[in-house]
Amino acid sequence: MKSIRASLIWGSVLGVIGIYTLSGVAIYRGARATLVRQLDESLEDQVRVIASVVKRTPDGIEVEIEDIDVPEFTSAAGHGYLQLWLDADSMLYRSPRLDGHDVERRPSLELNRPVFRWIRTVGGVHARAVDLRTEAVVDPEDWEEVQQPMPRPPVIYLVAAEEARSTDAILARLRALLVAIGGVGSLAVAATLAGVIRRSLRPLNELAREIADLSDDDLSARIRVAATAREVKPVVDQLNELMTRLDAAFQRERTFSSDIAHELRTPLAGLRTTLEVTLSRPRDEHDYRESLDASLGIVRRVQTMVETLLYLGRLESGQVEVEHGAVNLCEMLGAVWTPLADRAQVRRISVAWILPGEVSVMADPVLLEVALRNVLDNAVSHVDDAGSVRIEVSAGGDAVHLRVANSGSGIPQERVGDLLRRFTRADPSRKASAEHFGLGLALTSKIAVALNTGIEVESSIGGEFSVSFWFPRA
Amino acid sequence: MRILVVEDYEPLRRSLVRGLREDGHAVDEAGDGEEGLSYARMSVYDVVILDVMLPGLDGFQVLKQLRDRQSPSRVLLLTAKNAVGDRVRGLDLGADDYLVKPFAFEELKARLRALERRAYRRTSPTIRIGELEVDTSARVVRLAGVPVEMTAREYTILEFLAVRSGEVVTREQISTRIYDFSTDRESNIVDVYIGYLRRKLERGGYPRLIQTRRGLGYVLTDEPR
Numbered sequence: 001m002k003s004i005r006a007s008l009i010w011g012s013v014l015g016v017i018g019i020y021t022l023s024g025v026a027i028y029r030g031a032r033a034t035l036v037r038q039l040d041e042s043l044e045d046q047v048r049v050i051a052s053v054v055k056r057t058p059d060g061i062e063v064e065i066e067d068i069d070v071p072e073f074t075s076a077a078g079h080g081y082l083q084l085w086l087d088a089d090s091m092l093y094r095s096p097r098l099d100g101h102d103v104e105r106r107p108s109l110e111l112n113r114p115v116f117r118w119i120r121t122v123g124g125v126h127a128r129a130v131d132l133r134t135e136a137v138v139d140p141e142d143w144e145e146v147q148q149p150m151p152r153p154p155v156i157y158l159v160a161a162e163e164a165r166s167t168d169a170i171l172a173r174l175r176a177l178l179v180a181i182g183g184v185g186s187l188a189v190a191a192t193l194a195g196v197i198r199r200s201l202r203p204l205n206e207l208a209r210e211i212a213d214l215s216d217d218d219l220s221a222r223i224r225v226a227a228t229a230r231e232v233k234p235v236v237d238q239l240n241e242l243m244t245r246l247d248a249a250f251q252r253e254r255t256f257s258s259d260i261a262h263e264l265r266t267p268l269a270g271l272r273t274t275l276e277v278t279l280s281r282p283r284d285e286h287d288y289r290e291s292l293d294a295s296l297g298i299v300r301r302v303q304t305m306v307e308t309l310l311y312l313g314r315l316e317s318g319q320v321e322v323e324h325g326a327v328n329l330c331e332m333l334g335a336v337w338t339p340l341a342d343r344a345q346v347r348r349i350s351v352a353w354i355l356p357g358e359v360s361v362m363a364d365p366v367l368l369e370v371a372l373r374n375v376l377d378n379a380v381s382h383v384d385d386a387g388s389v390r391i392e393v394s395a396g397g398d399a400v401h402l403r404v405a406n407s408g409s410g411i412p413q414e415r416v417g418d419l420l421r422r423f424t425r426a427d428p429s430r431k432a433s434a435e436h437f438g439l440g441l442a443l444t445s446k447i448a449v450a451l452n453t454g455i456e457v458e459s460s461i462g463g464e465f466s467v468s469f470w471f472p473r474a
Numbered sequence: 475m476r477i478l479v480v481e482d483y484e485p486l487r488r489s490l491v492r493g494l495r496e497d498g499h500a501v502d503e504a505g506d507g508e509e510g511l512s513y514a515r516m517s518v519y520d521v522v523i524l525d526v527m528l529p530g531l532d533g534f535q536v537l538k539q540l541r542d543r544q545s546p547s548r549v550l551l552l553t554a555k556n557a558v559g560d561r562v563r564g565l566d567l568g569a570d571d572y573l574v575k576p577f578a579f580e581e582l583k584a585r586l587r588a589l590e591r592r593a594y595r596r597t598s599p600t601i602r603i604g605e606l607e608v609d610t611s612a613r614v615v616r617l618a619g620v621p622v623e624m625t626a627r628e629y630t631i632l633e634f635l636a637v638r639s640g641e642v643v644t645r646e647q648i649s650t651r652i653y654d655f656s657t658d659r660e661s662n663i664v665d666v667y668i669g670y671l672r673r674k675l676e677r678g679g680y681p682r683l684i685q686t687r688r689g690l691g692y693v694l695t696d697e698p699r
Contacts, residue, residue: 258555258557261554261555261556262527262554262555263554265554265574265575265576266483266486266527266554266575267483267485267486268575268576269483269486269552269554269575269576269577270483270485270486270489271485271576272576272577272578272579273486273489273490273493273576273577273579273582274485274486274488274489276493276578276579276580277489277490277492277493277496277579278489280493280496280579281496294485294488294489297485298485
């Protein structure tokens with residue numbers, strides 16, 4: 001696995017070594033260039049001084065090298081070499097140290113422009129050499145004395161070389177120094193960085209410990225962030241937020257389980273008490289029949305509830321197959337309404353149908369029927385006595401809008417969100433009848449999700465309660 | 475006993491009312507908290523059987539209002555949630571007992587009897603007045619150790635007098651304990667039942683235990699006037 005610490009340390013160490021190397025090379029090259037320039041300047045000065053003692057006199061070419069003090073070129077113990085030619089090959093002077101050997105010359109050289117180069121001396125010593133083509137000195141006085149016209153100064157060629165021992169020694173020392181500083185510095189920097197990085201990463205270790213300490217049973221625990229680094233805080237915040245969401249999800253599940261327990265315990269209590277009271281004394285057939293009828297009613301309602309819950313569970317876990325096809329919406333509404341019509345009549349509910357004729361929508365017919373039955377049943381169950389139910393279908397463009405509304409709503413708009421959750425009864429003031437477990441709208445909204453259909457619930461106290469769907473037109 | 479059942483789940487409520495009435499209690503029923511409170515305002519109940527999860531005002535709110543109003547009724551909570559928090563909250567708000575649904579009807583009756591005993595600060599379920607012995611746990615009456623057959627209503631009246639033995643009890647007190655709002659009251663029905671009880675208790679030459687205090691009511695005592 002990739003280690004942040006290792007990549008940080010390696011990255012920084014390599015970076016430091018790189019920077020050291022680059023600056024070392026730059027320092028070295030700068031120093032070397034300066035030293036060589038100084039060497040070159042001194043060589044040029046000397047070669048020009050030497051050139052100034054090469055004279056064209058009426059007697060010929062004179063090299064008065066003894067007039068100047070350049071023992072490094074002239075003495076056998078000197079470290080320099082010097083060779084002088086008249087431009088056309090005739091040698092004028094050669095240092096004794098050259099021991100009869102010739103120094104190599106450059107083939108073409110501009111006048112008065114010295115050119116420098118590195119050479120190996122006869123003894124194999126590293127040396128700096130300068131080549132200079134220049135004019136010999138012509139003294140007018142010499143020619144006035146002999147009353148001869150002054151000739152053009154002849155061109156001479158000089159090569160002077162000086163062993164670079166001291167420059168090389170300085171550069172070698174500098175190299176050693178730079179390498180030493182670079183090595184030791186890199187090590188020191190690497191060690192410091194390793195320490196700093198280890199300390200900087202300590203909040204991550206602490207975070208890991210905190211996370212390890214979190215208990216499975218207590219999702220309300222949070223990671224403490226008081227002393228953590230600023231960089232780790234967003235991670236901690238996100239983790240804590242995740243914990244909050246998990247806690248809420250588990251809380252919802254726990255509430256749901258306890259709701260199921262409640263919804264099952266109450267009818268069970270009814271069933272048990274009914275049976276126990278019935279059995280507590282001998283009764284006539286009518287009493288037994290009545291009690292069995294009541295018990296059967298309770299069992300049927302519990303069965304409906306359990307089946308609805310299972311269906312909801314299967315729908316939520318995606319186990320219900322959804323197969324879309326063209327469904328005649330108005331026909332299905334009529335079919336779903338038929339068993340509800342009697343109840344609506346008994347409660348003197350006025351029912352308004354606003355249908356545009358034949359309209360087909362794309363939906364899964366089985367799921368759509370469950371949803372429509374829920375919504376229509378809800379409307380008939382929750383409408384006030386002698387109130388009105390309105391079923392409206394309008395088709396526009398690609399969408400078909402279905403709206404089912406009933407008068408006498410008992411819930412404010414802000415509680416509508418609760419209705420879409422399981423076990424929320426629409427009307428808290430209404431006495432619980434076991435048929436309405438508060439599952440209807442939860443199931444309907446889940447079906448809407450499965451059908452990929454928009455759903456909207458609107459309500460105002462004393463006003464209308466309505467559920468709207470938008471289906472794609474077939 | 476005069477009992478009020480506040481329970482929104484109709485099948486359970488109906489069976490509770492039926493069973494308790496058959497046991498000789500006077501029972502009124504309410505389907506939600508508001509209705510329960512208005513019954514409690516109209517009459518004094520020995521015990522209120524109160525469901526916690528009620529639509530509108532829930533059981534805890536009803537309990538709080540009863541206690542705020544200094545109602546002397548014993549309250550037995552019925553809860554579908556077996557969470558400690560719920561039970562603690564109920565007891566802290568002044569409930570006397572609780573039962574978790576689903577429960578055995580026999581257990582409910584036993585708890586009601588225990589509540590009644592507590593109401594009269596009796597630790598023993600058996601009350602003795604002279605030769606008369608009223609076993610409130612088994613609901614059996616004995617005279618000199620011999621069981622006496624009684625109807626539920628006769629027993630209820632005798633028990634009502636027995637737990638207050640030595641105290642004068644008015645006809646009105648008796649009739650509110652044995653009649654709920656659903657029964658037509660007849661003015662002399664208490665006297666009729668007292669007559670039945672006296673006949674059964676004095677059969678075999680035992681002295682009169684239920685004595686009349688003219689203009690006041692009745693008293694159950696073995697001290698002769």
